Amino acid sequence: MSTxxxxxxxxxxxxxxERSTIERRDVGEHDVAIDIKFAGICHSDIHQARExxxxxxxPMVPGHEIAGIVTEVGSAVTKHKVGDRVGIGCMVNSCGECENCLAGEEQFCLKGNVQTYNAREYSGEETYGGYSKxxxxxxxxxxxxxxxxxxxxxxxxxxxGITTYSPLKHWGAGPGKKVAIVGMGGLGHxxxxxxxxxxxxxxxLSQSLSKEEDGKKFGADHYYATADGSAFKALRGTFDLxxxxxxxxxxxxxxLGTLKLNGSLVFVGAPEKPQSFxxxxxxxxxxxxxxSNIGGIRETQEMLDFCAEHHIGAEIETLDASDPSAIDKAYDRVVKSDVRYRFVIDAATI
Structure with missing residues (x-):
């Protein structure tokens, strides 16, 4: 059966x-049904929808930044109840048995985790993401x-949130550490x-100073433009991470030249072409x-709790999707870095 x-x-x-319909499975004993309220647009949605x-x-339904309300729970569910505020990220299943899953690192499941969209469940069923009701x-x-x-x-x-929280925690960002963020977009902010x-x-470290005021408002102590290359010389040997x-x-x-002894440069953005050094x-x-690749479920919950404690949310521009072409236009703006800083679809308009 399905809905x-x-x-x-x-x-x-x-x-x-295009606006259309998909089939969602009926709620099984370990399942949770969610009324989607908002779905963020990630640059990876664009990469995948454009192949x-x-x-x-x-056909593909992107979206792995999902927030909503629980409407039904299976008979064996213990973690959530009807009415709870919940979210779904980049994955919806993993083997649960390999050493990485057992360590709470489901994103590195040795069998391969099941992505929220553009993927298949272990049963072969296609997954559809958050641009839906x-x-x-x-x-x-x-x-x-x-x-x-x-x-x-x-x-x-x-x-x-988790894509940036996980490496910051793993590489020890904290008091006494100098951390640089390359780019001030959806991930960077x-x-x-x-x-x-x-x-x-x-x-x-951004190409220009156009977002410097925002960067300082979000908590940056320093802001450098990198387009002319002079910042690299001025910052040589500065950063831990x-x-x-x-x-x-x-x-x-x-x-790399701006790193201190034992410093690390960590990629969370995914350029299309190989990088050289x-x-x-x-x-x-x-x-x-x-x-670094997102984070496990346990760490993602830790991140959400941390953000709530510190009153951290994304800076968003909400989209009315009653005309589906609004998504196409938003995609083009993301590619042009013309959003401050994350588009979020109001699912009530789908």
Whole structure:
């Protein structure tokens, strides 16, 4: 059995969005049904809907920044109840048995976690994301959204928030640490807020100074424009940690040069093309080049609780999706970096 749900669908790679319907499974004993209130637009939605990351599954319903209200729970559900404020992020299942899952790192499931959309359940059933009226998911992959964060501002935390929180925590951002954030977009503005709340000294490295006022408001102590290259010379040997949030090519060696001894440059943005660097940029100061991928369910809940405690939400622009072409226009604006700082779809308009 299943339930028919209204959704915004990308029928093929690069095609305009259309309003249509999809089927959601009935609530099983370990499932939670959620009335979606808001769904954030992530740059990865654009990459996948435009098939820029390899072969995709169409028709596609993107969206892995989902916030809503529980409307039904299965007979064996213990973590959530009807009326709860909840969210779903980038994954809706994992094997639950491998060493990474058992360690709370489901994003690195050795069997491969099941992504919220553009993926298939282990049964072969296609997954559809948050650009829709409702969703059914396993209770273990449903997060509690604490009071103190509005649902619309909470939605982007389910990807942008955890994508930046996880590496900041893993690499020890905190008092006495100098942290640089490359880019001030959807990911970058969250990284600035979280790094500041963790107690680090925060610097934004952006192509221009156009967002400097915002950066300082979000908690940045310093803000540098990198377009002319002079900032790299001025900042040589400065940072303990750099979080690169952009999805464009960067001069990796120049950024590595701004790290201290034992410093790390961590990619969370995903450029389409391979990046290159000189090994001596690492060898010269025992630096590290690394990457990070969202976070496990336990850490995602920790992030949400942290953001509620520190009154951190995403800066958003809410979209009326009654005309599906609004999503196409929003995608084009994201590509042009013309949003401050995250689009969120009002699911009531779908």
């Amino acid at each position: 028919t749900v209204t959704a915004l669908i990308a029928p093929s790679a690069g095609a305009g969005f 820029e990351w390899g072969t995709a599954i169409f 409702s969703i059914v998911a396993r209770e273990n992959f449903v997060l509690s959204i604490p009071e103190g964060i509005e649902l619309d501002e909470a939605a982007p935390l389910l990807c942008a 969250m990284a600035v807020k979280i790094a500041h709340a963790l107690g680090a000294e925060v610097t934004v 750099i979080i690169n949030t952009v999805s464009a090519d960067i001069p990796v060696d120049a950024y 000189a090994s001596f940029s690492l060898i010269g100061a025992r630096r590290s080049l690394a990457g």
